[in-house]
Amino acid sequence: xxxxxxxxxxxxxxxxxxxxxxxxxxxxxxxxxxxxxxxxxxxxxxxxxxxxxxxxxxxxxxxxxxxxxxxxxxxxxxxxxxxxxxxxxxxxxxxxxxxxxxxxxxxxxxxxxxxxxxxxxxxxxxxxxxxxxxxxxxxxxxxxxxxxxxxxxxxxxxxxxxxxxxxxxxxxxxxxxxxxxxxxxxxxxxxxxxxxxxxxxxxxxxxxxxxxxxxxxxxxxxxxxxxxxxxxxxxxxxxxxxxxxxxxxxxxxxxxxxxxxxxxxxxxxxxxxxxxxxxxxxxxxxxxxxxxxxxxxxxxxxxxxxxxxxxxxxxxxxxxxxxxxxxxxxxxxxxxxxxxxxxxxxxxxxxxxxxxxxxxxxxxxxxxxxxxxxxxxxxxxxxxxxxxxxxxxxxxxxxxxxxxxxxxxxxxxxxxxxxxxxxxxxxxxxxxxxxxxxxxxxxxxxxxxxxxxxxxxxxxxxxxxxxxxxxxxxxxxxxx
Amino acid sequence: xxxxxxxxxxxxxxxxxxxxxxxxxxxxxxxxxxxxxxxxxxxxxxxxxxxxxxxxxxxxxxxxxxxxxxxxxxxxxxxxxxxxxxxxxxxxxxxxxxxxxxxxxxxxxxxxxxxxxxxxxxxxxxxxxxxxxxxxxxxxxxxxxxxxxxxxxxxxxxxxxxxxxxxxxxxxxxxxxxxxxxxxxxxxxxxxxxxxxxxxxxxxxxxxxxxxxxxxxxxxxxxxxxxxxxxxxxxxx
Numbered sequence: 083x084x085x086x087x088x089x090x091x092x093x094x095x096x097x098x099x100x101x102x103x104x105x106x107x108x109x110x111x112x113x114x115x116x117x118x119x120x121x122x123x124x125x126x127x128x129x130x131x132x133x134x135x136x137x138x139x140x141x142x143x144x145x146x147x148x149x150x151x152x153x154x155x156x157x158x159x160x161x162x163x164x165x166x167x168x169x170x171x172x173x174x175x176x177x178x179x180x181x182x183x184x185x186x187x188x189x190x191x192x193x194x195x196x197x198x199x200x201x202x203x204x205x206x207x208x209x210x211x212x213x214x215x216x217x218x219x220x221x222x223x224x225x226x227x228x229x230x231x232x233x234x235x236x237x238x239x240x241x242x243x244x245x246x247x248x249x250x251x252x253x254x255x256x257x258x259x260x261x262x263x264x265x266x267x268x269x270x271x272x273x274x275x276x277x278x279x280x281x282x283x284x285x286x287x288x289x290x291x292x293x294x295x296x297x298x299x300x301x302x303x304x305x306x307x308x309x310x311x312x313x314x315x316x317x318x319x320x321x322x323x324x325x326x327x328x329x330x331x332x333x334x335x336x337x338x339x340x341x342x343x344x345x346x347x348x349x350x351x352x353x354x355x356x357x358x359x360x361x362x363x364x365x366x367x368x369x370x371x372x373x374x375x376x377x378x379x380x381x382x383x384x385x386x387x388x389x390x391x392x393x394x395x396x397x398x399x400x401x402x403x404x405x406x407x408x409x410x411x412x413x414x415x416x417x418x419x420x421x422x423x424x425x426x427x428x429x430x431x432x433x434x435x436x437x438x439x440x441x442x443x444x445x446x447x448x449x450x451x452x453x454x455x456x457x458x459x460x461x462x463x464x465x466x467x468x469x470x471x472x473x474x475x476x477x478x479x480x481x482x483x484x485x486x487x488x489x490x491x492x493x494x495x496x497x498x499x500x501x502x503x504x505x506x507x508x509x510x511x512x513x514x515x516x517x518x519x520x521x522x523x524x525x526x527x528x529x530x531x532x533x534x535x536x537x538x539x540x541x542x543x544x545x546x547x548x549x550x551x552x553x554x555x556x557x558x559x560x561x562x
Numbered sequence: 563x564x565x566x567x568x569x570x571x572x573x574x575x576x577x578x579x580x581x582x583x584x585x586x587x588x589x590x591x592x593x594x595x596x597x598x599x600x601x602x603x604x605x606x607x608x609x610x611x612x613x614x615x616x617x618x619x620x621x622x623x624x625x626x627x628x629x630x631x632x633x634x635x636x637x638x639x640x641x642x643x644x645x646x647x648x649x650x651x652x653x654x655x656x657x658x659x660x661x662x663x664x665x666x667x668x669x670x671x672x673x674x675x676x677x678x679x680x681x682x683x684x685x686x687x688x689x690x691x692x693x694x695x696x697x698x699x700x701x702x703x704x705x706x707x708x709x710x711x712x713x714x715x716x717x718x719x720x721x722x723x724x725x726x727x728x729x730x731x732x733x734x735x736x737x738x739x740x741x742x743x744x745x746x747x748x749x750x751x752x753x754x755x756x757x758x759x760x761x762x763x764x765x766x767x768x769x770x771x772x773x774x775x776x777x778x779x780x781x782x783x784x785x786x787x788x789x790x791x792x793x794x795x796x797x798x799x
Contacts, residue, residue, distance in 0.1 A: 132695055134703060136774040141662045245779025249661060252778070260778040446776075475697035476771060 085109060089506065090546015090557045091517050094118075094524055101529075103498055103520055104546040111508045116499040118491075118524060120360040127481040135161055135472045136255050142468070142483070143249055146530055148192065150249050151185035151240055152461035155323070156468040158253035159457030163344075164472050166449025167256040173442030174257035177243050179323050180434045181252055182459070184239025186322055187427040189462035190379070190420045191236060193528045194284065195229030198417060201522050202291050207515030225287075228280045232424075235270075235277055239431065242266045257446030264441065271435050277428045278393075285397055285421040292404075292418050301504075303497040303523040304412040306332035307374065308365065309381035310489060312460050315340065318387035320394075320426065322460040329365055329375060330385050334409050337365060343458040346467055352484065362491050363484060374492035377464025378527060379419035384409035389422075391429035397422045413497055413526045420528070423462075461486050463528050487529040497523040512556065566630035570594075570614075571637055577628040584612055584623040587636070591797025593790035594636055595645055595677065597652075597670055597764055598712035599624040602756075604721060609712055611645050611674065646678040647685070654686040655735075657707040658765070664774030665766030667782025671710055673789035698747035702758055703769040709739050710765055718757035727751040739767075 086109050092102035099120070106115040126145055133141060139157040143150035155178055162170065170178070200213040203222070211217075219226030237247040242262060244250025252258055292299050313328045314321035318340075327349065329337035341349055353362040353370055364373030375381075383402065389395040401410055401418050410419075434440065457468045464486030471480035487494070501523040505516045546554050564579050570592050577586035582605065587594050598609035607625035614623045615635035623634075635641060652658075652671060660666045697703040711730070716739065719727040727749045731740040743749045751758060758768060779785065 134695065134697060134769065134771070134774070136772060137662060137664065140664075140775060144661065250779060251775045254775050255772075259776050476703070477695065477697050 086114070086548070086551070087111075087556055088546045088548020088552070088554045089512055089517075090548075090554060091520060092546070092557075094521055099530055101524075102546070103502075103524075104548060105498075105502045105506060105520075106548045107506070111510075113499065113502045113507050116495070116502040116520075117357060118494050118498050120358050127483055130470075130481045131478050133478050135164055135470075135476050135478065138470065138478060139253055139255075140249075140251055145483075145485075147248055148530060149185060149189045149462050151181055151244065152459055152466050153468070154244070154250075155182055155253055156457040156459045156461070156466050157470075158255065159324075159459065160455035160468045160470050161255035161457070163455035163457070164452050164470065165255040166451055167447045168449070169447065170257055171442065171444040171447055172439040173261055174445055174447070175323075176434055176437060176439050177258045177261065178253055180262070180431065180440065181240055181243035182323050183427040183430045183434070184236045184243065186236075186462045187424055187431070188233045188236025188240070190424045190427075191229060191232045191284075193462070194288070194417060194420055194424075195225070195233075197528070198525050199225075199229075201518070201525065202288070202417070206519050206522050207513075210514055210518070213518070228284070232277060232280055232284075235273055236427075239270065242270065254446065256448055259445065261442055261445065262435075262440040267435050267440065270431075274428065274432050274435070278425070278432070281421070281425040281428045282393070285418075285425055288417045288421050289397075289400065292412075292415060296404075299412045299414045302412065302414055303500040303504075303526070304414075305496060305500060306411050307376050307493060308332065308337060308368075309384045309409065310365075310375045310377050310465055311382045311385035312343070312458060312465060313340070313386050314390075320382055320386040320389045322423075322427075324459070327458070327465075328385050330409065332409060332411065334384065337367065343467070344456045346456065346458065346469075346484075350484070352488075358491075360491050361484075361488055363489055364492075375489065376493040376527075377486050377489040378416060379423050379462075379464075380410060380413075380416045381464060382460060383419045383422065389426055391426050391433075393429055394422050394426035397425060413493075413523060416526045416528070463487060463490075463530055465489055485530070487527070490527050490529065494524060494527055494529060497527070566628075568628055568630060568632035568634065570634040575628075581628050582624055583614060583616065583621075583626050583628045583632070583634060586628045587623065588793050589796070591794055592636065593793040594623045595674060595790065596624055597649075597674060597710060598714065600714050600762065600764075602722070603714055603717045603762075606713055606717065609648070609710070611648055613641065613644060613648075615641065642678060645674075646680050649674050649678055650680055650685055652710045653680075655689050655691075656709065656765075657691060663708065663766040664769065665708070665763075667777070667779065667785050668760065669766060669784070670764035670789060673784040676784070677788050677790060696741070696745050697771075698745040699749075699751060699771075700747075701753040701771050702746055702751055703771055704741070704746055705767055705769060706738060706740075708765045709767040711738050712764060713739065714762050714764065715739065715757045715768060718759075718762045719751075719755065722756040725750055725755065725757070727755070727757060 087107040089105040094101045102119050104117050108114045139154045142157045143154040145153050196215045199218055204212050241247045244252035308331050310329045312325040314325045327341040327343050328339045331337055350363050351366050364370050383398050389398050454471050459466050466486055467484040469482040470478055473479050501520050505519045546557050548554055567574050575586050575590045584594050594612050596612040598606050605624045607622035612623040613620050616632055660672055691707050693706045695705045716728045719725045728739055730737055741749050
């Protein structure tokens, strides 16, 4: 190897949105630098200005087709604050929670089965034509059937609460526009037994995979970091819909705890780098060098004190036992954490469906108008922040969005580099399978690059190899 | 007043002297598509969506008087195509982003597109207007990017409310609805005006503040039936 090289993986596949990876190799063939680039820009934060406040939850959910409910609800929470509503009627809050649990469930199921499971079931370096959901269905038809029906169940919950499976209109400022009819409730309840069994089986599958491949999991893009999540006010339990901000360090020590999320801009800073449209947030008190952190299912397992549903909490204890009760840092453990949350959502959905408040008729509260609103939620991929200012005419004048994948930007880049060093350094030939290992690391975060840049699209991957002078010398592109 | 009969698409219609083709058709349960015409407002005949062939001549059914023995063609393939093109041009003239519009499901333009099988507007170039939303009034906002210049608000405000809040400005393709002042807050518009009621503006241009998206999907007017089916339900056969 006499000359430095640049590898480009473009597009990254089986993730949401468009991105590319560039890997710089030095003259000896060692990985010098590796980056995940988000190369799209959509500008939601700009063009939402001038729109009317009650339109916002409906408009911004169009950021994404995978987890629009997260944006819908985060924006609705911000608008609750603007219309002066600090406490929703019980029916409204519970309908929104039901919508959110359905959303997290279907998104996690989609990610695990449709996007990630081919890597785990067939191996990272299996032939590319093998690594897709259709091969999973062909080889394990029952698993494939459950994947489709579990996702459908989550989507049915969304439809029951928002009117449509994708991009509905359920949450409005100060409340919700519908309750849950008894017949719809009963139709959902009839499926819950299967959902719980299947969630437990899927959880066992990923747990067993992790324990069987412990060395791989512990050595694959595993590095310490801090973690950020909402936790329930008071007791620090997992709460995907509402709570206060908590950040823990790599040993589980508190960086800040039970912080009111409307102070997020005092706690977090968004850094900008020239080569990506995705920002790099960091914890202000730790500075740009040490202040990066991760969010998402694993971050939540690490940050919360407990889960308030028994099956999911027992599963969480098993996950944490792998690191003696300390935070679990292995990036592939995200899959385990994700399936724990699927089980948690099923348990929560069961409790909510038995709650008569869902048939209540007090749907909307009113209050005294404010100029500013901040809504924070734990989306499937992690913490999600929506911040708006609205003028006296009800028109938006300012918008700032920090989405889960943006929180994870530094972690994603470090994971790309860690795997590139492991798989590509000093290799005379770069194979497609090696490049897939880079994608496996990216995929573990379940990134939504569309949301991160507020951009729309399928998720292609580009890998470029550059020489030391920055000239592209090799290039691989994957179509979406 | 003398009674007479004429036919629409071969169906015999009873009419009385002074009735328009559309009035007689409505009473008989025959729907003729329309956008600028609305019950309780004087006829204007400007949108041309109600165009029919009357004894072979193209006329606006909302303004053309019915006459004994007329042979009217309403839902032929030729006329439906003309109507679809007219509706499609309205989509191209404005910014009709149904997925984020609070009128979606209650919008007569959207409902007409569904009735006429307009699956997507693709034939003509988009004009992409970029007009600022007028949200100056405490209870009402105007997004004229969605205006189809039907003039229903003009007639409602002038003839029913006795105010004249709205009027046309410009000519030809630039003709559009404006308010009688620098902005809506300068006018005497009130949320209780008939012109501001949900039934007058057929699209999402006149916005009653803080009411958007309160009706769930599935319960909006055109979630339940195609536009015009309320009239067709009156038909005997």
